[in-house]
Amino acid sequence: MKIPGAVVIVTGGSRGLGRAFSVELLKRGARVCVADINETEGRQTEAELQRQYGADKAFFVKCDVTKEDDTKDLWRVAVERFTTVDLMVNNAGIMNETLVEETVQINLMGAMRGSMLAFEHMRRDRGGKGGVIINVASTAGLFPVFFMPTYVASKYALVGFTRSWASNPCQARFGVNWAVLCPAFADTSMLSVALDGPDPPLVTYQENKEQVIATVKTIGINSVDDVSRAFVELVEKDDNNGAVVTVEKNMGGAVYRFVKNPNCL
Numbered sequence: 001m002k003i004p005g006a007v008v009i010v011t012g013g014s015r016g017l018g019r020a021f022s023v024e025l026l027k028r029g030a031r032v033c034v035a036d037i038n039e040t041e042g043r044q045t046e047a048e049l050q051r052q053y054g055a056d057k058a059f060f061v062k063c064d065v066t067k068e069d070d071t072k073d074l075w076r077v078a079v080e081r082f083t084t085v086d087l088m089v090n091n092a093g094i095m096n097e098t099l100v101e102e103t104v105q106i107n108l109m110g111a112m113r114g115s116m117l118a119f120e121h122m123r124r125d126r127g128g129k130g131g132v133i134i135n136v137a138s139t140a141g142l143f144p145v146f147f148m149p150t151y152v153a154s155k156y157a158l159v160g161f162t163r164s165w166a167s168n169p170c171q172a173r174f175g176v177n178w179a180v181l182c183p184a185f186a187d188t189s190m191l192s193v194a195l196d197g198p199d200p201p202l203v204t205y206q207e208n209k210e211q212v213i214a215t216v217k218t219i220g221i222n223s224v225d226d227v228s229r230a231f232v233e234l235v236e237k238d239d240n241n242g243a244v245v246t247v248e249k250n251m252g253g254a255v256y257r258f259v260k261n262p263n264c265l
C-alpha cells in the first residue's frame with residue numbers, strides 16, 4: 001500500500017518496535033494513532049511525534065488490548081479524528097513465562113480483537129475501503145523455543161490466525177490484506193528486561209542458562225532499525241497478502257521471506 005496519506009493504528013506504540021514503526025510511517029506521510037496501555041510513555045511519545053511531524057498527524061489513545069470496550073473506543077476515536085483507517089498494526093505484546101493468561105490475552109486475543117475490528121471497518125463487501133492488517137508475531141511463532149513455550153504458543157496461534165484469514169477464498173472480495181511480521185530478538189525493553197535481571201521470566205532458565213545465552217548469541221539481536229526496515233518494506237509491498245516476514249540478525253542481516261501462497265511457509 002502507499003504510505004503517504006494512509007491512516008494507521010499501531011497498538012503497543014508507546015515504545016519499542018511500535019513506536020519505531022509509528023515514526024517510520026509518519027516520516028513517509030502517514031497519520032498515526034498510537035494506542036497503548038502505558039499512558040505515561042504514550043503521552044511522551046505523542047508529544048514527541050506531534051512536535052516532529054505536526055499536531056494533526058499523530059495522537060495517543062490509552063487502550064488495553066485485552067479490553068473489548070477499550071479497543072472499540074480506540075476505533076471510535078481514531079475514525080472520529082481521521083475519518084478512516086487503512087492499516088492496522090497489532091503490535092502490543094509481552095514476554096513473561098510466569099504470566100500465562102496475560103500472555104495469551106495480550107499477544108493473541110488482543111491482536112485477534114484488533115484484527116476483527118479492523119476487518120469489519122475495512123472490508124469492501126460491507127462498504128469499507130479495503131486495507132491491510134499486520135500482526136506482529138515473532139520467529140518464535142514459527143519454530144519451537146524451549147525457554148518460552150507460552151509466548152511461543154501465543155505467537156504460533158497468531159501466525160495461524162493471520163495466515164488463515166489471508167487464505168480465505170473470499171479475500172479478493174473483502175479487499176483486506178493480512179500479513180505477519182516475525183522478528184527474532186530485537187533490541188527493545190522487552191529484551192533488556194529479560195537480559196538484565198538475574199532471573200529472566202523464562203522456563204528452566206537457571207538450569208539451561210548457557211543454552212539460552214547461546215541461542216540469543218547464535219540468532220543475534222536485531223536493531224530496532226532492522227525490524228523497522230522490514231516493516232516498511234512489508235507495508236509498501238502491494239501484494240502482501242499472506243506474507244510472513246522474518247527478521248533475523250545473523251542470517252546475513254535482516255531476512256525477508258515473502259510468501260505468496262499463504263498455504264505454504
Ligand SMILES: NC(=O)c1ccc[n+]([C@@H]2O[C@H](COP(=O)([O-])OP(=O)(O)OC[C@H]3O[C@@H](n4cnc5c(N)ncnc54)[C@H](O)[C@@H]3O)[C@@H](O)[C@H]2O)c1
Nearest residue numbers: 012016017037038064065091092093138183185186188190
Ligand atoms: N523485542 C523482541 O525481541 C521481539 C522479538 C520478536 C517479536 N517481538 C514482538 O514485538 C512486539 C513489540 O515488542 P517490543 O519489543 O517493542 O516490546 P516493548 O515491551 O518495548 O513494547 C511493547 C508495548 O506493548 C504495550 N502493551 C503491553 N501490554 C499491553 C496491553 N494490554 N494493551 C496495550 N498495550 C500493551 C507496552 O506498554 C509497550 O509499550 C510484541 O508483540 C513482541 O512480542 C519482540
Ligand SMILES: CCCCC[C@H](O)/C=C/C=C\C/C=C\C/C=C\CCCC(=O)O
Nearest residue numbers: 095138140184185190191194195200213
Ligand atoms: C528464537 C526466537 C526469538 C524470538 C524473540 C521473541 O519474540 C522475544 C523475546 C523476548 C525476550 C527475550 C527472551 C529470552 C532471552 C532472555 C534472556 C537471555 C539471558 C542471557 C543472559 O543471561 O546473558
